[in-house]
Amino acid sequence: MLQSNAPASRVKNTPTFAAVGSPYFGILLAFMAVIVIISNIGGSKGVLIGPIVTDGGFFLFPFAYILGDVISEIYGFKVARKAIVTTFVLSIFASLCYWVIIALPGFTDDFGMAKQEALEVALGPVPQIVLAGLLGFLAGQTINSWVMVRLKARQGEKKLWARLMGSSGAGEFVDTVIFCTIAAPVIGIVGFGMFANYVLVGFVYKTAVEFLFIPVTTVVIRWFKRHEPSYQAA
Template sequence: MTTTSPTPTRSSPAYAQRGSAYFDVLVAGMAVVIVLSNIGASKGVQFGPVVTDGGFFLFPLAYILGDVISEVYGFRAARRATLVGFAASALAVFSFWVIIALPGFTDDYGLAKQEALEVALGPVWQIVVASMAGFVAGQLSNAWVMSRMKARSQEKGLVARLMGSTGVGEAIDTILFCTIAATAIGITTLGQWASYVFFGFLWKTLVEFALVPLTRVVIGRLKQREPSYQAALLQS
């Protein structure tokens, strides 16, 4: 009588190593999206009763990239990507401050450009503080939830990880960001703030949910193309 040995199970989830061109591209993309979102967020936008900011269509992409990094490379890699985004935003704010402080032309055209720069880029520091407070807390929460869920389910349950982590991360992010950034974009009443928080969370969450099938495909292909991830899968 023959017996079949049980299939060995992994003691820890599989992750790829960070030393690849794919990881660099993902981190660079996240940093660019964060910087552009911060600039766009300095403009208040209103669609009827919906109050939002000019970066509303970009910011969900940062979380999608964060999901990909968290799932394929792990929590530490996601934390590093978040810090790179923070550094890029800080550099952008410092650059804007220097540009505005530099002496410009004193003719009418030069003065008009100076005023436009001050109005458009002057409040960005407050937006960046709001964005990074929310993004760091939200993105790290998002990555932590994904890593904890993956530790339990291994390669199964990717959709549940994507959706569950999104809800937690976006809630934390949106509340912090909207509270700190409100005055910078002209929000002065509690009703405007509540609308800003509710519709901001709803929009970003629905966008990420809608793009889950695409995110799943991207993650699947990236796992196949990362040799270190395939090697980690073979380890028991």
């Protein structure tokens, strides 16, 4: 009996993941890439709401991590890592496109010059913001996915909320510190007090958004588990 039960126990605790043959993964990846690219553009604008110091991408970026949680839970760490790298490359491509657009000769009338100046101001700082976003995203999302999958290996299909909370806190902390350190000078944040405000607000806000969306994320993950053809939970 002991020999027959041991393999069954091991099989039961083995985490289940889906293959990427269905169209669902492509949809998730597309949304995550678009969110990160738009967030990098918005991140070039400093935002001051009362005493709160943040940037223009603050309302959007947490959803990239929510999508990262869904991908990690459904498809596993290797697939999530491919999604992170793909988003990384697409963000670099977008940044190069901005550089080409700015460098192209434009109209020399007043309206054309005004548009050129607006593009330079809006998209000019983006490469450094992209660097900050990419390094933060690469490190933070990798840690987020790794923690998510490691906890799933221990918990199986149970305690999804704990995986979402644990991975979000770790990933967002690393991401926020890296991003804020590189992006602060471009945005116009000076002084330690303003910088500390920027880091603290960013971390607390993004983590809070992920925590508040845990019920929604849970419903979405359960939907994917039911409809993803290759996902067969134990």
